[in-house]
Amino acid sequence: MLMNRPIQDRDARTHAVEARLREAEQTRRPWWRDAERRDADAEQRDGTSRGRDDDADARDAAAERRDTDAAIREQAAVDLTTTAHARLDAQDAADTDLTAAHAESVAALGRTFDQLRAVPGMPTEVLDSAQVVLEGHLARAYLALDAIGAERREVRDDLRDVAQHLGADTIDRLAAMQDRALAAGDRHAARNDREYARTDRQMAAVDRVDP
Numbered sequence: 001m002l003m004n005r006p007i008q009d010r011d012a013r014t015h016a017v018e019a020r021l022r023e024a025e026q027t028r029r030p031w032w033r034d035a036e037r038r039d040a041d042a043e044q045r046d047g048t049s050r051g052r053d054d055d056a057d058a059r060d061a062a063a064e065r066r067d068t069d070a071a072i073r074e075q076a077a078v079d080l081t082t083t084a085h086a087r088l089d090a091q092d093a094a095d096t097d098l099t100a101a102h103a104e105s106v107a108a109l110g111r112t113f114d115q116l117r118a119v120p121g122m123p124t125e126v127l128d129s130a131q132v133v134l135e136g137h138l139a140r141a142y143l144a145l146d147a148i149g150a151e152r153r154e155v156r157d158d159l160r161d162v163a164q165h166l167g168a169d170t171i172d173r174l175a176a177m178q179d180r181a182l183a184a185g186d187r188h189a190a191r192n193d194r195e196y197a198r199t200d201r202q203m204a205a206v207d208r209v210d211p
Helices: 005-027 030-118 124-209
Strands: none
Touching: 030 124
């Protein structure tokens, strides 16, 4: 029994201290509790402001990515446009050369065909052969012109791609502007939260000093 008494005394003291703490908590003055509540509110507002700062950073990062995408599309559009212009220039030169060559060939073959027909007693087989030659030249000329037309269709497709790239670029830039506007709003709200938190702490300090 004597050995258990120190343990019993210690338990009694512990219970007494806990009872005093509970009593102090229950009888704590309202102004102290208000100060603690204001401190808790200030901590919560600080946490909210940090979250909004993080949101603003994320929106700024998204805006940077959109700007990067827009710059890449702009460069792609410039490259496509440059290539398209080079093709058009080359085709214009080729078209001029082929047109002149075609006209000259048609005229020469026409003269040859007329000369053959004017020869008395020219066999029909020779005329037919000349006709075939003439048609062959004309066909090759038209095929060359058709190839140019196909190339120009590719150029038009390239120009349409340019327009699509520029359209996507505009969308990205508008989205980046929106991201930055939202980020600015988040930062403004975070500043307000910090101001409110600072006010709460000041009022809590006043409550403690002048209850």
